[in-house]
Amino acid sequence: MTHADPRCVLTGTHFINGDAACCEGALAAGARFAAGYPITPSTEVVERFASRAPTVGGIFIQMEDELAASIALQGMVWAGQKSFTVTSGPGYSLMMEHIGLAAMTETPCVFVNVQRGGPSTGLPTLPAQGDMMQARFGSHGDYSTISLVPSTPQECFDLTVTAFNLAEQFRVPVMFMMDECVGHMTEKVVIPEASEIELYPRRRASKPPGEFLLFEPGPDLVPEMAHAGEGYNVYVTGLTHDNRGYPLMNPKMQRELITRQFEKISRAADQLTIVESEGVEGADVVIVAYGITARVSRRAIQMARDKGLKVGLLRLICVWPFPEKLIRELAPKVKALVMPELNMGQVVIELERCAGGKCKVISVPHPGGTVHKPADILEAIERGAQ
Amino acid sequence: MLKEIRIAGFGGQGVILSAHITGRAVALHENGYATMTQNYGPEARGGAASAALVISDQPVLFPYVANPDILVVLSQEAFTRFTPEVKEGGTLLVEEDLVHMENLPQHLKVYSIPATRIAEELGKKMVLNVVMVGFFCSITGAVSYDACLAAVKDCVPAKFLDLNIKAFDRGFQFGQELLVKGTKPEADTESEAILESAN
Incomplete structure (x- = not known):
């Protein structure tokens, strides 16, 4: 484990809402890129990130829609940054396809959903928890990811850090399932010293180019990662792929790949029993x-x-x-x-x-x-x- | 000690900030707990604005306020809408130049202040919300003077610090003088039943 960068951690006692706390959690966790299409009641997260990120060398891009946001962040992950996007129900629906892509390509990232009443545009300014099954099963195909749910602004900070850590450890998209009430509620939030915030570092390739295979599973079934531009062969596809990352579309490879992607989560059931x-x-x-x-x-x-x-x-x-x-x-x-x-x-x-x-x-x-x-x-x- | 508070007016009066300052005073400058929520309208500005604040010496579990112990109103609309919700024997704080109190329930303790006029006398109408925070602090005693003042200092830009401290003190003083004189419900009072049917 490493520790948070003190330049990015707003250590101190604050009176802020859950959305703001989530943004601070992302910054503390090392997120340096967010792509989003702002939507109530999640807007304050990216609004704050857009003003804070440039001061710590980060970037926010307001994309043309949620499909673009949810794919841009994955490009940035493969370029080496920790990235996330923030949305609410209607935008979350649009992001489903790319949540599946992140699961298939084992792209570590965080999707924040500040849930509001639905279905459809529903109740933009009022809370619900109606996207819980969508968080689990929303994208097509079969995949297993992690969903965390905060109940206070303090937890919006703490658990956002955890969300990024779990994303890196298991190489999955982590769903951070807030709701309007927690997001817009203002309470005391204590942000600790950077040295007290532990971060799970990216699992970088331990072998040199030529020997390294992009999707070769480690002992815990999670592969190491190489970024574009580092001299490694980085081929990332949503198609069923072999350990090199190349498309290999047959039942045997499908079984091997999907089973492993499920098992890397199910084997860690004890660690992921967070109650x-x-x-x-x-x-x-x-x-x-x-x-x-x-x-x-x-x-x-x-x-x-x-x-x-x-x-x-x-x-x-x-x-x-x-x-x-x-x-x-x-x-x-x-x-x-x-x-x-x-x-x-x-x-x-x-x-x-x-x-x-x-x-x-x-x-x-x-x-x-x-x-x-x-x-x-x-x-x-x-x-x-x- | 759990107190439920609603502060309501129209957008631009600093209603949300006044709730924020009060909550911050309790949560950060006293060893209390404060949870603030706000109502959002579709308007960007100029519409109704309202914030709810729950303060307690225990962690706040339920975040919303249905029947406040204390209601602060800065507009006629806010007065009409929220006064019927105040608890039996609750406290009503009113911006007296902006609210004409009709159908006032008899059970309420009512305190009024010309906060906007005081703010204008100080040179900036904008600080009316901080005048109101001082008045609230003084009348209700729900949060201490020192904690409130510290929270005001946290929340305002440095170049307006003196002005805001003055605004807070004027509001506080006005409250102290009023308490010496005693409460004075101004308008006609009618039964609660009539009031409810009017809403």
């Missing part, structure tokens, strides 16, 4: 939630505890890959798992699958536009406790 749990031990009912909804759930939990109910909170910080093992172990120990989400019930499908009928699974759906009323979550807790 915060509180009061789960001995609880009858456990709320499983993520992002702003987990935070609102805490008030419902306080209300339930006042009524004498034994309730815990399992907050998913990394939603994809889903913490399957943890849920399989937890389900037989509780009466119910309750999942409030600002969508009509997406991640709860995965929760129900992993619970495997060992306990009740109660969905508390919400179409978005605001957050849950704590009373609605409380009602589900009470049903679960019966």
